Amino acid sequence: MTTLERVRARALEAAAEPPARPWRVDLFLAWSLTIGFSLAVGLVTGVLGAWSSGPLLVHASPVLLLLLAQLTGAYGAIAPAARRAQLASLVIAGAGMAALVSSRGAGMESASPEWLCSLSHLGLVAGPCAALLLLQRRAHLTVLRTLSAGVAAGSIGALAGELVCGRGSLHVALFHLPVWIAAAAFTALLGRVLRSATYAP
Amino acid sequence: MVEPTDEELMLRFCAGDTSAFEALYTRRAAGLHAYLRHLVRDEAQAEDLLQATFLSVVRAKDRWRRGSKVSTWMFSIATNAARDVLRRDRRWAEGSEPRQRLTSEDDRRPAEGLSFEPALRDPKLAARLETALAQLPLAQREAVVLHHVLEWSFEEMAEVLGTSPGNLRVRCHRAFATLREALGEERS
Incomplete structure (x- = not known):
């Protein structure tokens, strides 16, 4: 049996198997995960009265940018040949970071240690990062693709921080943004190690 | 009779026609195999990669975008597979078993590509x-x-x-x- 005959036999076997889940379903799941999780965090913290003073009105532009980063990031992570969306998610994330810092003033004092914000941020994004990585395994995992997933998942924590944390811009720059960047970088690093289920772009 | 294009075959395959996939395989496998042999210079690895390429075509057929060329999509998949394997090979090069590299005899073999x-x-x-x-x-x-x-x-x-x-x-x-x-x- 020649190489081409062997591969043909295996490929035809696979072709007869039931089709895999369409990528649009994966995209829907990714959007539900990121946007849904963000809305849930917003709702729960709102009900518990944990929002810092009127965040949605005061911080509308960073919140909108973060939601947009989630939409484009999740799309770039899952959709085929989505290089533009992947690049756009990075640009939007950068704009979101700038907005997060610039929309804060000196902020309020808080009794809790500053690193607690970083820890909460990390705790919030670990699950979504892992879930997005698993969802995107049916595509070839490039650095840009996994970075997009990290941006989308990491922005969930940034959004929670924007709603709940009332501290100033220096605190945001030192204890929130680095966690978001680290989450995106770690997701990209994991993507280099993980084997994707297919090599399709 | 006019031969169906790759894109027509792919559309039929996406609709569940396995014989269209078989026709696509017959048309494209040799070229892809030759390309992979040139890239990895390893007979066994080229076979594995050809298999990975066609399994990816089957399992991710919904990721092919209508209107784009099937051949470029398939070669993208093959390129991704080869790059991935070569990257991992570099990483695990030390301590791994020597592979069956192509010899100059293989180079002169009448091309399956x-x-x-x-x-x-x-x-x-x-x-x-x-x-x-x-x-x-x-x-x-x-x-x-x-x-x-x-x-x-x-x-x-x-x-x-x-x-x-x-x-x-x-x-x-x-x-x-x-x-x-x-x-x-x-x-x-």
Whole structure:
């Protein structure tokens, strides 16, 4: 049996198997995960009265940018040949970071240690990062693709921080943004190690 | 009777027609196999990669976008697979079992795909050229094989390799300068 005959036999076997889940379903799941999780965090913290003073009105532009980063990031992570969306998610994330810092003033004092914000941020994004990585395994995992997933998942924590944390811009720059960047970088690093289920772009 | 295009076959396959996939395989497998053999220079690995390529085509058929060329999509998949394997190979190179590398005999084997031989009409020179080709960096090797062996345009190659046609022209130019130098040195 020649190489081409062997591969043909295996490929035809696979072709007869039931089709895999369409990528649009994966995209829907990714959007539900990121946007849904963000809305849930917003709702729960709102009900518990944990929002810092009127965040949605005061911080509308960073919140909108973060939601947009989630939409484009999740799309770039899952959709085929989505290089533009992947690049756009990075640009939007950068704009979101700038907005997060610039929309804060000196902020309020808080009794809790500053690193607690970083820890909460990390705790919030670990699950979504892992879930997005698993969802995107049916595509070839490039650095840009996994970075997009990290941006989308990491922005969930940034959004929670924007709603709940009332501290100033220096605190945001030192204890929130680095966690978001680290989450995106770690997701990209994991993507280099993980084997994707297919090599399709 | 007019042969269906790759795109028509792919549409039929996406609708569940396995015989359309078989036709696509018959049409594209040899070219993909030759491309992969040139990239990885390892018979067993080329076979694994060809299998991975077609399994990806089957399992991710919904990721092919209507209106785009099936051949460029398939070669993108093959390129991704080869890059991934070569990257992992580099990482685990130490302590791994030596693989069954292609020999110069394999290079001269009548192609289950394509080679430089028909163009050069000199088997020895073709074999030397193939050996020199193997010394090129992967990015240049991909470009040379697609453009000079498979005779793809720079625009088609740009879609497969995810870069600009201008960049690929530069890659080919540099690769040929290196090849010319290598063959010139051997002759002298």
